[in-house]
Amino acid sequence: MNYLSILVALPVVGALIVGGLRSATDKLIKQIGLGTALASALVALSMALQFDPNSSSTLQFVEKYDWIPAFGVSFSLGVDGIALVLIVLAAILVPVVMLAGWNEAEGHRGSVRQYVVLTLLTYSMMIDVFAATDVFLFYVFFEAILIPMYFLIGRFGGQRATYAAVKFLLYSLVGGLLMLASLVGLWVVSREQLGAGTFDWETLTTLNIDGGVQNWLFLGFFIAFAIKAPLFPFHTWLPDAAGEATPGNATLLVGVLDKIGTFGMLRYCLPLFPLASAYFTPVVIVLSLVGIIYGALLAIGQSDLKRLIAYTSVSHFGFIALGIFAFTTQGQSGATLYMVNHGFSTAALFLVAGYLMSRRGSRFIEDFGGVAKVAPVLAGTFFLAGLSSLALPGMSSFISEFLVLQGTFTRYPVPAIIATTGIVLAALYILLMIQRTMTGEPTAEVAEKVGEITFREKIAIAPVIAIIIVTGFLPQPLLNIINPAVDRVMTAVTATDPVASEGVSK
């Protein structure tokens, strides 16, 4: 079965139906959108069940169609363990976001129809990006996905939505431009070495690129991904974009879309340019560490819920990049797992914060207080989401954060120690936020406006919370899918784990 084509096509079909039904009511449109998302979630899950982690081939569910044969470009899809878990993440989050943000499209410049169509198109392109095995195809969707996202931020955002959307677009375009230059360079190198130029990822990983050339090509890709992820100092678009977007869009943006950056580092930067990756490792580690601490400190200083969550993500992306560039299996598996867990925990934070903000009609922390007294279940859910973000042991995020730290420590102890201080800052920014919004006596406005969580909201957030807790104790099914893919990356960069120097034989 052509799972990937179906996954890519389903949302497009849904978008076409929604776009074509001129007389449909908003409710019907949202139902069709949710139905499409749920259907493709089922497809994605059944694909995940069919996936064979121990397969000898790098990519599975491979599909390949000619596109521009003259330049060696093909429309080819396929997944390894890393791509698979991210596709499943997207497939679970999109219906959750649609249900949780059922009414969030209303009262904006854009219509509900546009909202649903744009969300479905974004979804389809996300799968394209994660599943593309042709570097050119990846690039095309890497850029194309900006279009629906631009409109989602700009037409459904807050007061400074236009500014945020343009900033998001420009940042991403600058990165994309650098990547395009590297892409052309890569093609030229492949033509020199293979006789005919190609963009096929698996073929490109076999090239022997000269170290100096690798450095330049690496930079083009890496800066694009560092902007996307985002790493310090390319992060300032994120708080603006996530702060202005609706909570649902912010979830998709930070939870899934930004993962393209870190996914790209693991999928493209490392295997394609192993020498350059090693060469730039110190720089990336320093940037990651700065990001971890800097993002956390800025999160502490925020007065706006959505911006706060966005800055926590800057800190978390620092961890992910650190894990990837630690060049250990623990670090990279941990980083991959971190991408998934971060998706879920940020989703929980953004969506529950969205519940709060839609009730109170404000996104500023100072406008809340005492919510726990008037809406204990809502407050409890927010608290759980916060615990997941601060990586409490027993939550899935702990596993990934610890693996990243452990994986970094075995190779780079000092950066790992510095990164570990991030756990204190994480506790601070989450608990300060909880204290300011949830505790104390409720103000008159909070008591009047903030009601208890509704049934729809509960249904939307329950799977996310359940996944966070269950994978906290049973992460191994996910790790079993991720590990072989990470081993391949490790082989591609010819890295091996450090050996315990004072260990006894097991």
Place this chain on the structure above:
Amino acid sequence: MHSLLIGLPLLGAAVLLLGGKRTNAWGHYFATAMSIGSFLVGVASFSEMFGLPAEERSIEWTLTEWISVGSFQVPIAFQLDQLSIAFVLLITGVGSLIHVYSIGYMEHDANRRKFFSYLNLFVSAMIVLVLANNYLLLYVGWEGVGLASYLLIGFWQHKPSAATAAKKAFVVNRVGDIGLSLAVMLMFAFFGTVTFAGVNEAADNASEQTATWIGLALLLAACGKSAQFPLQSWLLDAMEGPTPVSALIHAATMVTAGVYLIARSNEIYNIAPTAQLAVVIIGSITYLMGAVIGTAKDDIKKGLAGSTMSQIGLMILAVGLGPIGYVFAIFHLLTHGFFKAGMFLGAGSVMHGMHDDVNMRHYGALRTAMKITYATFGLGFLAIIGIPPFAGFWSKDEIIKVAFSYSPLVGVLTLVGAGVTAFYMTRMMAMTFFGTARWDDDVHPHESPKTMTIPMIILAFGSAFGGMLLLFVADIESWLEPVVGFEHAHHAPDNAILIPVTLAVVAAGAALGWIQYATRDVPRVAPADVSFLTTAARADLYGDAVNEAVFMRPGQYLTRSLVYVDNKVVDGAVNGTAGFVGLVASQLRRLQTGYARSYALMMVLGALVILATAVLVRMS
């Protein structure tokens, strides 16, 4: 079967939390039953273990694979041995009593169900902590109890002070958790394993340097959880929580986790004398600090909290002494669990009768109004100051003895501490139960209901006989020896000299307290013209002031300025580039005057430049 130890309280917490309001009517009974059930399983396991020969007593079982990445493989596996069963019995035993007590204490609280679910959550997390067979799973329990502690300190979170105290406790504990994280990382990086068994085995051929680093990291963890200097400040604030919580979590069980951690890692410490020395120093400092703070507090719970800090300092000091100290540290931990929990419950009972007033200056002469509370608190008092044959005497005396054998200086410190302890406990006893009645007219002190007094009576029995039971019946020295090792102290002073000296010091401290607070009038308002030491002790020896000056204020300043920097510098660079391009463009725009003649002039000039270039290129 052993998994039920964790499973039952966890089930209780889950049912109460997920069941919501439906469980309001019976939730507290259910939670109490789950805790008692866990205790019964513990007793069954203990009696089973008791019948086995020493080398077969430790059992391990694996629940499931947990994390496996490359060579990093950690299962969810548990280990029940002589050390952990002692903790299990303490946690579930004292825990069950406090569940029962809370049925009465929290009767009128609207959120009683939530309170019991948190208590159950705490019990299960604490048992995970002591049953885990590896350091990473221990970490889960370690932060799990921290979470329960956070929730319970902030239980009355509509009070800002409670919410702040809860947050502070969690954050300070997280500082300690850095230590635990680093210790686990070091273990895996150097030994390739994080199980207790594996680490103990690897310790045989580990270098002293590695062991020292691991030891110091574990000490940092212990400092956080056990409120040791310099991470002690959260414990006094934690008294914002309901009193049963203070008794269970912040006196008897959770705060002793640091002692457990160090005793558990004894093989590491045995080869790292520097780390041991650090442990002894930290323990000694906290021991004296806590005692000094205890002397000046008028809040009965804070007084007890200072005492807890101090007593745990003593335990930490003892585990720092090596194989001569581990057993006695655990011994003192168990007896302390009895008498300190008993006294906290007593304090709760007093508060219950005094309209939740915690100021001892408003008490006085309560011995007639609250006879049972007076008797049980009194037994705890006798136990903690170390009057034979009560529980504290046996354990404290042994620690003083081995401290002298380690170094006379440390020995003298422990002796001084014992004297100060006797002073502040006598002060507390006298201010609460003796002297003249100082309460307001509308306060009518009365004895608490049976659900509260019965747990107090049981714990008082423990305070009275627990020491003898553990030492002579259970033979704790040979019981724990297979796990933590045991050596008789050399060069220790003879009991015939030490006991009279200790008792004399204790008597002197107690007499001083009695003269000051029972025979003289106690002013209702704390006098202001007091010595510097008293002022300092009232301010928790400026622990908070230092934190505020060194971390909080600069931290706030830092975050504020970083927000500014991020907006103006990092983002400013980007927006500035955009602005610069716009500015240049608006200047260049002026060249477009619209006058055809100026365009023509440009053309001519351009043509001249091209021509000149062409000519120059040809000439060269």
Place this chain on the structure above:
Amino acid sequence: MSANWFIILSAILFTIGAVGVLVRRNAIVVFMCVEMMLNAANLAFVTFAHTNGNFDGQVIAFFVMVVAAAEVVIGLSIIVTIFRTRRSASIDDASLLKL
């Protein structure tokens, strides 16, 4: 007669034309100056054609004349239109191209 004289004449005519374009405001005069520049170029072309002994320059001269004729048609009509609407033949008045 040396070709140099023709080239010099052509250069003088061209310069007069160029200066005229730059300094005069009357659209008609500017227009005539442009024509003068074109004819100066034509003169140069024809001279070179004569010197080199082939027809290339002469052919181009014809091209230029044809283009100039077309230009005159369009250019004059624009000028007339502008004059009708503005009552002015000054090119400085037609400066609406700026922002």
